[in-house]
Every structure is written in structure tokens, then in C-alpha cells.
Amino acid sequence: METHKIILQGGGEHARVVLDSLLTLGHKVTALFDPKYSGDLFGVPQRGSYDPEFEPHAKAVVAIGNNAVRKRVAVVTKHTFTNVIHPSAIVSSFASLGTGNMLLQGSIVQAQCKLGNHVIINTGATIDHDCVIEDFVHIAPGAVLCGCVSIGEGSFIGAGSVIIPGKRVGAWATVGAGAVVIQDVPDYAVVVGNPARIIRYEKS
Structure with a gap:
């Protein structure tokens, strides 16, 4: 190495x-x-x-x-x-990464995922196949993105949250800890709960 x-x-x-x-x-x-x-x-x-x-x-x-x-x-x-990829992270050789990313302990990035720049995949977060994560996103510990999810620039995906397959979270949105996202999330929206619901919008 x-x-x-x-x-x-x-x-x-x-x-x-x-x-x-x-x-x-x-x-x-x-x-x-x-x-x-x-x-x-x-x-x-x-x-x-x-x-x-x-x-x-x-x-x-x-x-x-x-x-x-x-x-x-x-x-x-x-x-x-440069990227930081902890030795315990699992990153498919068929995933693509930009630069400045941080893939921390126990995180998983599966095949054909595309990460932009300065993305955080935090402790134990799971990114399944064909997800697209844009620049400056933070996927918090234990969050799960199922297949074909897309996350817009600057969004925060809270600890222990789940996003079901094929959904999009817009730019600079916030998914609260433990939320279950079953519908697309608009730009700047803050969603919480199971199923996730919009409680407000926050302009950056």
C-alpha cells in the first residue's frame, strides 16, 4: 500500500x-x-x-x-x-469514487455505486448497488441505502435511517435518524419518522 x-x-x-x-x-x-x-x-x-x-x-x-x-x-x-478508506470498509472494485471521500470503519459500498467528492460514508453505513451519491453528502452511522438510490449534493442521511430502492433524496435535504424513506425527498426538505414525512424546509 x-x-x-x-x-x-x-x-x-x-x-x-x-x-x-x-x-x-x-x-x-x-x-x-x-x-x-x-x-x-x-x-x-x-x-x-x-x-x-x-x-x-x-x-x-x-x-x-x-x-x-x-x-x-x-x-x-x-x-x-485524497480519499480515506478504512481497512475494514468493503468497497466493490466496480464502484467509482471521486476524491476527498471518507469511507469509515465497517462501511460498505457495493457494485456500480458512484460517489462524488468529499462524501462521508460513516461507521457501518451500507450503500447497496447502483446508488449515486453527489458531492458533500454525509451518510451517518448505520444508515442503509438500498439499491438504485440517489442522494443530491450536500444532503445528510441520519443514523440508522433506511431508504428503499429507487428513491431520490434531493440536494441539501436532511433525513432524520431512524427515518424510513419510501418516497422521494425534495431539495432542502427535512424528513423524519416511519414512514418519513416532511416537517420543514431549510435553505442552506
Whole structure:
């Protein structure tokens, strides 16, 4: 396995899991950039605000769980992005991935899935065949996307939720934890419950 020098944008809770994955993979993580944190995390120095001149040949990951913030930070990051795929993740050789993605412990991505950029497939989430996940989506722990589901940019799919085959969740929508989605979800909608129902719309 080829290893790289890597920097992380982000130093909060999600960054801890991503950093743990990178260290497990044997990468040399040289810095975490986040103005809210100082000191070190797992022995890696937290260097405050992002420095685009720091180790310019290092790869970068935006390890921020909030989709809108992750997008804002990714846009201003000058380093080349890389994917993080934990050794316990199962990823079909017939799936396609963009860059900057984080596939964390125990996640599954099946054949002919297409992931965009800066997507989080969190702990134990399952993405079945032929799903399409656009940029800056976060699939939370234990969520299940059945076959042929599509998820629009920036959407959040809550922990333990289920989306039945062939449904679409629009851009910047939120599926609440434990929800069961049996109908398409419009852009910006927030849905909860079993079956999932719209409770409000949130513009990003």
C-alpha cells in the first residue's frame, strides 16, 4: 500500500475518526488545521488556521462532518485531495469514487455505486448497488441505502435511517435518524419518522 504525507482540514470530533483511519492505514499525518483547536491530537500537531504553503506536496482531507462547512473549506483548500478508506470498509472494485471521500470503519459500498467528492460514508453505513451519491453528502452511522438510490449534493442521511430502492433524496435535504424513506425527498426538505414525512424546509 502506498502511503502519503497528509494534512487534515478540521480538528473536531469527526477529524478524530478520520485521523484514526489514516494512522491505521500507515499514513504520515503532519498537521491538522482548525482555528478552534490547539495542542495535538493523537500526536499530530494542530496548527490553527490553514496554511496553503505548508508541505505543498502533501495530500489533504477535509475532515469536517457538517456538509456546508466542509464545502466552504474544500473550496479554499489548495492541497490536492485524497480519499480515506478504512481497512475494514468493503468497497466493490466496480464502484467509482471521486476524491476527498471518507469511507469509515465497517462501511460498505457495493457494485456500480458512484460517489462524488468529499462524501462521508460513516461507521457501518451500507450503500447497496447502483446508488449515486453527489458531492458533500454525509451518510451517518448505520444508515442503509438500498439499491438504485440517489442522494443530491450536500444532503445528510441520519443514523440508522433506511431508504428503499429507487428513491431520490434531493440536494441539501436532511433525513432524520431512524427515518424510513419510501418516497422521494425534495431539495432542502427535512424528513423524519416511519414512514418519513416532511416537517420543514431549510435553505442552506
